Amino acid sequence: EVRLLESGGGLVQPGGSLRLSCAASGFTFSNFALIWVRQAPGKGLEWVSAISGGGGDTYYADSVKGRFTISRDNSKNTLYLQMNSLRAEDTAMYYCAKDSLSAYYPKSFDYWGQGTLVTVSS
Amino acid sequence: QTVVTQEPSFSVSPGGTVTLTCGLSSGSVSTSYYPSWYQQTPGQAPRTLIYSTNIRSSGVPDRFSGSILGNKAALTITGAQADDESDYYCGLYMGSGTPVFGGGTQLTVL
Numbered sequence: 001e002v003r004l005l006e007s008g009g010g011l012v013q014p015g016g017s018l019r020l021s022c023a024a025s026g027f028t029f030s031n032f033a034l035i036w037v038r039q040a041p042g043k044g045l046e047w048v049s050a051i052s053g054g055g056g057d058t059y060y061a062d063s064v065k066g067r068f069t070i071s072r073d074n075s076k077n078t079l080y081l082q083m084n085s086l087r088a089e090d091t092a093m094y095y096c097a098k099d100s101l102s103a104y105y106p107k108s109f110d111y112w113g114q115g116t117l118v119t120v121s122s
Numbered sequence: 123q124t125v126v127t128q129e130p131s132f133s134v135s136p137g138g139t140v141t142l143t144c145g146l147s148s149g150s151v152s153t154s155y156y157p158s159w160y161q162q163t164p165g166q167a168p169r170t171l172i173y174s175t176n177i178r179s180s181g182v183p184d185r186f187s188g189s190i191l192g193n194k195a196a197l198t199i200t201g202a203q204a205d206d207e208s209d210y211y212c213g214l215y216m217g218s219g220t221p222v223f224g225g226g227t228q229l230t231v232l
Contacts, residue, residue: 044226045162045223046223100170101173109221
């Protein structure tokens with residue numbers, strides 16, 4: 001059974017940092033691209049970042065480029081999102097998701113985690 | 123910048139059939155966009171229904187189906203049930219490592 005479990009969310013002041021983790025099980029981790037998606041309260045889904053199966057290729061939404069860094073440790077089956085210079089508009093539930101077919105590009109996704117809540121407020 | 127479009131809301135009667143669509147503000151959706159569909163109820167994580175146009179995710183009943191209709195991707199729900207009342211999001215792959223989600227459709231079953 002495929003499982004994705006996010007952690008690391010919490011309350012942080014504007015300008016602060018957080019590191020999210022997504023622990024995976026039930027599939028060959030390095031064979032699939034992974035993404036982070038966020039959802040602000042009452043809003044829709046917004047893609048944040050993606051990483052290839054080997055970790056060599058990373059992609060970012062313009063809204064987070066230069067502030068967030070995605071990475072993965074294939075020996076630990078864990079995905080990360082380092083978030084720096086956080087802003088109030090980064091407040092959201094953050095989900096990790098697994099690509100359905102591709103190790104290279106984040107095309108379409110078949111499994112999602114339950115999410116971890118990030119609140120940026122003073 | 124190309125926007126992914128969805129109907130903001132839709133209504134269907136119990137037992138009825140409804141087709142939700144996913145388009146582009148400029149251009150046509152094809153299988154090359156790997157259209158996918160996600161269901162989300164309040165307070166829950168998204169659940170994948172369909173990926174790569176028409177592949178049903180594990181455990182999804184066959185009354186959910188995906189296709190390309192004209193210049194849009196489509197999700198058809200046949201025999202709608204009360205617990206289908208949810209938000210439905212489509213996703214498209216825009217190339218260069220960039221997936222994009224539509225704004226979602228709020229489906230009411232009544």
